[in-house]
Amino acid sequence: MTEIDKDKxxxxxxxxxxxxxxxxxxxxxxxxxVGGPFEGGTLLLLHTVGAKSGKTRxxxxxxxxxxxxxxxxxxxxxxxxxxxxxxxxxxNPKAHIEIGTExxxxxxxxxxxxxxxxxxxxxxxxxxxxxEYQAKTDRTIPLFELTRA
Numbered sequence: 001m002t003e004i005d006k007d008k009x010x011x012x013x014x015x016x017x018x019x020x021x022x023x024x025x026x027x028x029x030x031x032x033x034v035g036g037p038f039e040g041g042t043l044l045l046l047h048t049v050g051a052k053s054g055k056t057r058x059x060x061x062x063x064x065x066x067x068x069x070x071x072x073x074x075x076x077x078x079x080x081x082x083x084x085x086x087x088x089x090x091x092n093p094k095a096h097i098e099i100g101t102e103x104x105x106x107x108x109x110x111x112x113x114x115x116x117x118x119x120x121x122x123x124x125x126x127x128x129x130x131x132e133y134q135a136k137t138d139r140t141i142p143l144f145e146l147t148r149a
Contacts, residue, residue, distance in 0.1 A: 020058070046059045048085050073143055090110065109147070110143070
């Protein structure tokens with residue numbers, strides 16, 4: 001897999017959907033492991049309920065573990081708007097995830113401002129690309145904790 005054009009993914013939903021579909025297929029075919037730009041990273045598949053549509057939505061996402069907490073980051077590669085899954089989780093803070101070969105329901109909690117401010121530098125220390133994403137946007141990139149339901 002070649003370097004991904006993150007700006008294209010944000011502006012072209014068909015390209016993003018195709019990219020995500022391929023990641024999901026590779027994830028499921030290889031017990032949660034994927035190559036290319038995500039090789040060696042921690043990935044999960046997040047199933048949410050669409051805030052407007054009520055339909056199930058699937059998003060492959062990187063996650064990090066901070067102090068034993070599973071954290072997902074609403075960076076959208078530094079785009080000016082939040083990814084759709086952020087709106088879905090704010091409307092319905094429950095989800096289903098796949099990690100490796102496991103799948104289970106999770107409760108979702110958006111980190112309040114003070115906790116987010118304390119946690120984001122730790123995320124950047126583990127994955128420096130998130131500093132670049134925050135610098136590209138005026139919005140505050142939200143963080144969400146996932147806890148097994």
